[in-house]
Amino acid sequence: MATRIDPTLLYEIKEYGAVGIEKCFNCGNCTAICPLTSDEYPFPRNMIRRLQIGQRDKLVQHLDPWLCYYCGECSETCPKGAEPGETMMAMRRWLTAQYDWTGLSGKVYKGKGWIIAMLLVAAIVVIGLAALLAGPMVTSQVELNTFAPVHMIHIADLILAAALGIFLLSNLARMYFFVFGKEERQGIPLKIYLTGAWTLVFHTITQNRFSECEDSKRRWTNHLIIVAGYGTMFALIVVFLGWFQTDNIYPIYHPQRWLGYLAAGALIYGGVEAVLGRIRKEHEMHKHSHPSDWLFPILLVLLSASGLTIHFLRYAGLPMATYYAYVAHLVIMMMLYVTVGPMGKWAHLLFRPFAVYFQEVKAKAAQLQRETPAEAVASAAD
Amino acid sequence: MTENPEQENQTTPQSEEEIRIGVYTCYCGGNISDVVSCERVAKQMRDMPNVVISRTDMAMCSDGGQALIENDIKEKGVNRVVVGACAPSLHEKTFRGTVTRAGLNPYLYYHVGLREQDSWVHHSDHYAATEKAVRLMSTGLAKARLLQDLDSILLNAEKHALVIGGGIAGLRSALDIARRGLRVTLIEKSPFLGGRTAQLESVFPVNTAARDTLHPIIEAVMAHPNIDIFTQAEMISAAGYVGDYQVQIQQQSRGVSDDMAEATMEACKQEVPDEFNYGLTTRKVIYHAYPGCYPASPAVDWENYDGEPLVVKGQPTVLYNELKTFDLTVGAIVVATGFNPYEPRQGEYGYGEIPEVVTLPQLIRHLALFGDGKKLEWNGHPVRDVALVHCVGSREIDGIHEPHEDGQVNDYCSRVCCTANLHMAAELREHYPEVNVFNLYEDIRTYGRGHETYYHESLEKMVRFLRFHGDDRPEVVAAPKGDTHPVLVKVRDHLTWGEELEVPVDLVVLAVGFMPRDVGDLVEKLKISRGTDRFLAEVHPKLRPVETAVPGVILAGTAQGPMNIQETVAAASAAAAKVAALLASGEVELEPFVAKIDLEKCDGTGACVEVCEYEDAIALETFTVDGRQVQRAVVTPANCSGCGNCVSACPNRAVDVQGWTLAQYEAMVDAITLDIPELMEVEA
Numbered sequence A: 001m002a003t004r005i006d007p008t009l010l011y012e013i014k015e016y017g018a019v020g021i022e023k024c025f026n027c028g029n030c031t032a033i034c035p036l037t038s039d040e041y042p043f044p045r046n047m048i049r050r051l052q053i054g055q056r057d058k059l060v061q062h063l064d065p066w067l068c069y070y071c072g073e074c075s076e077t078c079p080k081g082a083e084p085g086e087t088m089m090a091m092r093r094w095l096t097a098q099y100d101w102t103g104l105s106g107k108v109y110k111g112k113g114w115i116i117a118m119l120l121v122a123a124i125v126v127i128g129l130a131a132l133l134a135g136p137m138v139t140s141q142v143e144l145n146t147f148a149p150v151h152m153i154h155i156a157d158l159i160l161a162a163a164l165g166i167f168l169l170s171n172l173a174r175m176y177f178f179v180f181g182k183e184e185r186q187g188i189p190l191k192i193y194l195t196g197a198w199t200l201v202f203h204t205i206t207q208n209r210f211s212e213c214e215d216s217k218r219r220w221t222n223h224l225i226i227v228a229g230y231g232t233m234f235a236l237i238v239v240f241l242g243w244f245q246t247d248n249i250y251p252i253y254h255p256q257r258w259l260g261y262l263a264a265g266a267l268i269y270g271g272v273e274a275v276l277g278r279i280r281k282e283h284e285m286h287k288h289s290h291p292s293d294w295l296f297p298i299l300l301v302l303l304s305a306s307g308l309t310i311h312f313l314r315y316a317g318l319p320m321a322t323y324y325a326y327v328a329h330l331v332i333m334m335m336l337y338v339t340v341g342p343m344g345k346w347a348h349l350l351f352r353p354f355a356v357y358f359q360e361v362k363a364k365a366a367q368l369q370r371e372t373p374a375e376a377v378a379s380a381a382d
Numbered sequence B: 001m002t003e004n005p006e007q008e009n010q011t012t013p014q015s016e017e018e019i020r021i022g023v024y025t026c027y028c029g030g031n032i033s034d035v036v037s038c039e040r041v042a043k044q045m046r047d048m049p050n051v052v053i054s055r056t057d058m059a060m061c062s063d064g065g066q067a068l069i070e071n072d073i074k075e076k077g078v079n080r081v082v083v084g085a086c087a088p089s090l091h092e093k094t095f096r097g098t099v100t101r102a103g104l105n106p107y108l109y110y111h112v113g114l115r116e117q118d119s120w121v122h123h124s125d126h127y128a129a130t131e132k133a134v135r136l137m138s139t140g141l142a143k144a145r146l147l148q149d150l151d152s153i154l155l156n157a158e159k160h161a162l163v164i165g166g167g168i169a170g171l172r173s174a175l176d177i178a179r180r181g182l183r184v185t186l187i188e189k190s191p192f193l194g195g196r197t198a199q200l201e202s203v204f205p206v207n208t209a210a211r212d213t214l215h216p217i218i219e220a221v222m223a224h225p226n227i228d229i230f231t232q233a234e235m236i237s238a239a240g241y242v243g244d245y246q247v248q249i250q251q252q253s254r255g256v257s258d259d260m261a262e263a264t265m266e267a268c269k270q271e272v273p274d275e276f277n278y279g280l281t282t283r284k285v286i287y288h289a290y291p292g293c294y295p296a297s298p299a300v301d302w303e304n305y306d307g308e309p310l311v312v313k314g315q316p317t318v319l320y321n322e323l324k325t326f327d328l329t330v331g332a333i334v335v336a337t338g339f340n341p342y343e344p345r346q347g348e349y350g351y352g353e354i355p356e357v358v359t360l361p362q363l364i365r366h367l368a369l370f371g372d373g374k375k376l377e378w379n380g381h382p383v384r385d386v387a388l389v390h391c392v393g394s395r396e397i398d399g400i401h402e403p404h405e406d407g408q409v410n411d412y413c414s415r416v417c418c419t420a421n422l423h424m425a426a427e428l429r430e431h432y433p434e435v436n437v438f439n440l441y442e443d444i445r446t447y448g449r450g451h452e453t454y455y456h457e458s459l460e461k462m463v464r465f466l467r468f469h470g471d472d473r474p475e476v477v478a479a480p481k482g483d484t485h486p487v488l489v490k491v492r493d494h495l496t497w498g499e500e501l502e503v504p505v506d507l508v509v510l511a512v513g514f515m516p517r518d519v520g521d522l523v524e525k526l527k528i529s530r531g532t533d534r535f536l537a538e539v540h541p542k543l544r545p546v547e548t549a550v551p552g553v554i555l556a557g558t559a560q561g562p563m564n565i566q567e568t569v570a571a572a573s574a575a576a577a578k579v580a581a582l583l584a585s586g587e588v589e590l591e592p593f594v595a596k597i598d599l600e601k602c603d604g605t606g607a608c609v610e611v612c613e614y615e616d617a618i619a620l621e622t623f624t625v626d627g628r629q630v631q632r633a634v635v636t637p638a639n640c641s642g643c644g645n646c647v648s649a650c651p652n653r654a655v656d657v658q659g660w661t662l663a664q665y666e667a668m669v670d671a672i673t674l675d676i677p678e679l680m681e682v683e684a
């Protein structure tokens, strides 16, 4: 069956940040130089070509964008300046938007207007809820837990975390269904899913494929610092909030303090480093920045900085400043959540390791198929 | 470059009759001497009969090399010269000049091709190559012994050229010739000047308006006092030879006088398809090609005029075509008859069957007439997606593509269509950014300066490229009812790993190639020839690229093959330069290698006349010999090509080609068949 060409996708992917893709004349140098490409996943030209002719159905099945870690060698090599690495980046955004059933993801990625609107909504919702639900502001001394009772905040956190889980899992399920066709799904025994699971854990933690990119130690470390900081902070806020948000004054060696400092420090360091990289534009990956690329690290830094600010204001005994800083902190968190959260860039945290996992499952299934005697296949077909 | 001192045969000039040959073996800067032992050859020649001196040199064609020959002629009484060197086409003329300067007749020179015929083709076997050189040089000597003074043929040349075709090639040629002080008669078959260039709009490279390029040159041609222009005119006969062609021109009448033009056009109601717009529109049979065309007065299309009277200012008027015929004597003829865009077959890529399939020339006219730069429409429907298909009617493969009427396929590349098509793609995207453009190609051949820009520009403007293989061309079909688009183009795309793709479009544009115009009658009248691609053929593709095999008949522009305007104009100027070089002195010099009758031996059998393929080259004339009326063959040297057909036919050996006589051939054959030991014996 002939595939029908859809010319609209090329214009669309440019909105997702694929600068220069139109210049590509399909020479294949990018694929030849890519250290991560393989026969089964021959990116980036494959992606570029299918985008040029608009094969949406095929593209949505692809894992390739998640297997690329943007070392940028393709963009350096491309004779046409078509920035294939940036196309892979845009494809990750595009895929995220395809997986996202709410449709918000695509809107935020494509339009600056939508980003601003979402940021405003986040601010209004948080400030409104604070005005409605916050406790009295004790001014004689700092009583954060009176202003924002920890059990209420904890419930809100849990609700957000649950929503996060639902969004992520449902999008992940859509990814799964896109990636594995119906017949393919039927042909894969459970055992394969289970034996592949180690890959999932390993890659979630280490982001190991990164290191296959040459010259990427620094980015990998930086990335790892962000992930570690984020993980710690996530645990402190969602699981241990009762212990973390307190009006007590602890000595400096208390884990509540140094764990918090470490996590916040890691996030600020990682975030600033990422922003500086985008300003310096030394690495290929930083040469072109989509609005969402700025938003993520900036909000991360702001979030950590505002968290630390609350902390120090509380220790300095400034009640009103502490309460306002707290509200600001929540606003930033909400902004992060709605723009680059489960529907946005943040979600790559999940899609990347799962892509490696799916890739492994596919490979094992294919191997199984090869090893299955022809008669068995034939009888199964009957 | 001679290291050994020359040993001279100690003979001094004795009588006028004595044959004294100078032999020179050239190293050709190593081209020959790397393979052939030139010194050995020279030594061998020294001992041959009649050889006065045998030398070698690094480059005989250099001033020093030529001086050697001149000195030997003057000082050693050499009266025949043989040089073994490169191909005669390169330096035979040079050395004829050398011997002439030293006072010898130029035809007492013989040139042996030791490079192309020997060292270049036998570089692995030095010994055999040297042997072969000795052999070739001996044949040269054999011929040289029989060389005789010859005089080149001088003909009076009419300082007047005929240019056939009023396209940009003919115009450029006419102007260039006229500016060199010669007279020019320019004849154009249609009523208007400009040819195909007038039908174009923005042209590559650098996107100038075609008519901005064309009109100034038309105006210059019309204003030039040395040029006479005849439109609606054709050459109906030609006779004669270079310098002296007698041609007959027939011109139709324009049909209406200028004062009656408006009223007559008004009165005319008969409409026919307008070929200027490739049938997209109709026009009256009294018409202008386009607003602002040259000449400005309207003309009657006699081929289509139905002969019915028109009511002009209340008067019934019948238009009459008064054919005017006149004779002209010209020294040379430039053929600049141009090309036709390929007309696809009924059904080829859906052409003629699906109304949304057009040719590139048609689209150019459509946009010129109806394109408003805002909305692209075809047949009243908005166009959202366009497919441009390359190589239509070009680069066809024998055995795979259907042959044309003459049983041939067009296997040549039309060269212009790639850039023209990309130019169109970029232009469509520029003016109609809402329209998606698909470019289906086999290869992108943007070979010229500034052509590749159109490819890159197209890419940047998001033209989608799809690549097919020549033996698996795209298919254009009408879309099933209810489809979003009227036409589907199916292509196996090799940029997408050979996957079958289907492109839904509103318009398919066929980048058609170049076809020669139907100039069969000219080919016959001028006795010029066509190449296997059916375009008019030059005599030598590299060294004489604008001359035909017929002296004085020169080609200009796309009559010879696909060319863009730049190449057309360059070829036209080259043609003009050739004409000027031929005619400027008022004399044409031809080589004396023509048939010569020995009237003593001729007994008028006429066998020669029968086999001769050239008109008026040889004929029987009546002579009175011993009071009897006899028939004898007579040669008209200007028309004789020196082919030698007559020589082979004559039972009496009464005819010879001068400079290539049978006696000379026999001597050469004798020499070349000698055994090498025999050759060497001479030395012993």
Ligand SMILES: Cc1cc2nc3c(=O)[nH]c(=O)nc-3n(C[C@H](O)[C@H](O)[C@H](O)COP(=O)(O)OP(=O)(O)OC[C@H]3O[C@@H](n4cnc5c(N)ncnc54)[C@H](O)[C@@H]3O)c2cc1C
Pocket: B164, B165, B166, B167, B168, B169, B170, B187, B188, B189, B190, B193, B194, B195, B196, B197, B200, B202, B203, B204, B205, B233, B234, B235, B336, B337, B338, B339, B340, B341, B360, B361, B364, B416, B420, B423, B517, B519, B522, B556, B557, B558, B559, B563, B564, B565, B566, B568
């Ligand atoms: C679709 C298309 C797009 C093109 N775009 C470009 C472009 O962008 N840039 C570019 O450089 N080139 C372009 N070209 C090429 C350009 O059209 C040609 O190079 C140029 O027109 C050739 O000129 P010519 O004088 O050789 O032939 P023509 O223009 O064909 O002129 C020949 C003339 O001779 C006359 N004639 C023919 N037979 C006789 C006869 N027997 N007696 C008397 N007169 C006769 C004809 O009536 C005609 O007027 C394009 C061509 C095509 C088909």
Ligand code: SF4
Pocket: A023, A024, A025, A026, A027, A028, A029, A030, A031, A045, A048, A074, A077, A078, A079, A080, A081, A082, A083, A084
């Ligand atoms: S992106 Fe660049 S390197 Fe890759 S195929 Fe296209 S032009 Fe070639």
Ligand code: SF4
Pocket: B390, B391, B392, B394, B395, B412, B413, B414, B415, B416, B417, B418, B419, B443, B444, B445, B511, B513
């Ligand atoms: S110029 Fe291009 S379109 Fe024309 S025949 Fe040659 S390859 Fe084909």
